[in-house]
Amino acid sequence: MVQGSTNWNTELTQEWLQNYVDDWVTFYRKHTADGELASYIPELEKADAGSLGITIIGNNGMTIRSGDVETPFTIQSISKVFSFIVACMERGVSYVLSRVDVEPTGEAFNSIMHLEMKQIEKPFNPMVNAGAITVTSLLKGRTSDEKLRGILDLLERILGYRPTIDVDIYESERDSSLRNRAIGYFLLETGVLESDLNITLETYFKQCSINITVDDLARLGMVLANDGMDKLTGEEIIPRQIARLAKVLMLTCGMYDASGKFAAYVGIPAKSGVSGGIMASTPPRVREEILPFMDGCGVGVYGPSLDAQGNSIAGIRLLRHIASHWDFSIF
Numbered sequence: 467m468v469q470g471s472t473n474w475n476t477e478l479t480q481e482w483l484q485n486y487v488d489d490w491v492t493f494y495r496k497h498t499a500d501g502e503l504a505s506y507i508p509e510l511e512k513a514d515a516g517s518l519g520i521t522i523i524g525n526n527g528m529t530i531r532s533g534d535v536e537t538p539f540t541i542q543s544i545s546k547v548f549s550f551i552v553a554c555m556e557r558g559v560s561y562v563l564s565r566v567d568v569e570p571t572g573e574a575f576n577s578i579m580h581l582e583m584k585q586i587e588k589p590f591n592p593m594v595n596a597g598a599i600t601v602t603s604l605l606k607g608r609t610s611d612e613k614l615r616g617i618l619d620l621l622e623r624i625l626g627y628r629p630t631i632d633v634d635i636y637e638s639e640r641d642s643s644l645r646n647r648a649i650g651y652f653l654l655e656t657g658v659l660e661s662d663l664n665i666t667l668e669t670y671f672k673q674c675s676i677n678i679t680v681d682d683l684a685r686l687g688m689v690l691a692n693d694g695m696d697k698l699t700g701e702e703i704i705p706r707q708i709a710r711l712a713k714v715l716m717l718t719c720g721m722y723d724a725s726g727k728f729a730a731y732v733g734i735p736a737k738s739g740v741s742g743g744i745m746a747s748t749p750p751r752v753r754e755e756i757l758p759f760m761d762g763c764g765v766g767v768y769g770p771s772l773d774a775q776g777n778s779i780a781g782i783r784l785l786r787h788i789a790s791h792w793d794f795s796i797f
């Protein structure tokens with residue numbers, strides 16, 4: 467709910483909102499000291515732990531950018547949203563869902579425990595590594611570059627440029643991938659993988675190593691907020707049913723095993739990654755009073771210092787603060 471006595475109705479100028487966000491970024495930047503950089507992919511430890519940046523793009527084009535908005539970083543797990551979307555567009559939703567479920571796990575993103583303990587026929591959801599690797603195996607193409615093409619094509623349609631791969635991160639991830647390989651071998655044994663394991667993993671490491679910025683994440687989040695439609699160009703980029711399903715997965719499984727708390731306290735579909743990115747989608751909402759970004763917006767956040775669940779520690783607090791003050795929740 468909206469806090470304080472601010473009268474957004476009369477104060478909704480871009481400059482006014484920008485000043486608020488600048489203050490909040492300055493405040494929450496201090497919180498980066500409470501977390502730690504991801505270290506299990508050695509190259510990720512080179513990030514500046516004190517970074518914090520945010521971009522918000524509204525459906526009317528109003529854009530607020532604050533903090534470290536120019537720093538490129540790798541998309542990591544946020545790519546799972548787009549590999550899922552592309553697999554659904556290429557293979558059909560029901561086929562993809564015959565291979566991967568839509569249930570939250572409550573476990574770490576790279577957990578292998580449930581796969582064995584629950585004797586499941588398919589991974590829990592496309593936002594954990596087991597599900598994401600399965601989805602990647604469904605992408606069309608024989609080589610990793612062919613499989614990656616669909617994801618890059620989709621990102622290019624939305625962003626207006628073709629993102630590149632960070633080769634150092636890719637190699638670092640590939641060379642430190644024992645857990646993901648273990649998951650891959652387990653999936654191979656259960657028979658859910660549809661492509662060669664090495665090609666699947668190579669594609670997965672490359673998709674995680676796509677370079678991105680907070681501006682990009684905000685734009686991607688905005689298209690999802692509008693059920694796949696790019697309101698700035700009027701083009702439908704992702705079929706509505708698929709965009710909505712992706713948002714359901716973001717809401718229920720997108721923030722690692724803090725997804726329930728994020729849904730309760732922030733209340734919007736979002737997906738984070740271990741490099742410290744968060745992509746969030748605020749759909750248009752109906753309220754009696756006038757609020758910032760009422761027509762919906764996409765939000766991109768970057769803050770590589772992570773909390774115990776693997777989410778950007780300052781980023782999540784900043785987003786919670788904004789969502790609370792500007793009443794972003796869909797509930």
Ligand code: GLU
Pocket residue numbers: 541542543544575576595639646671674738739740741
């Ligand atoms: N490439 C990372 C991994 O699979 C992605 C993890 C993440 O961002 O959650 O370990």
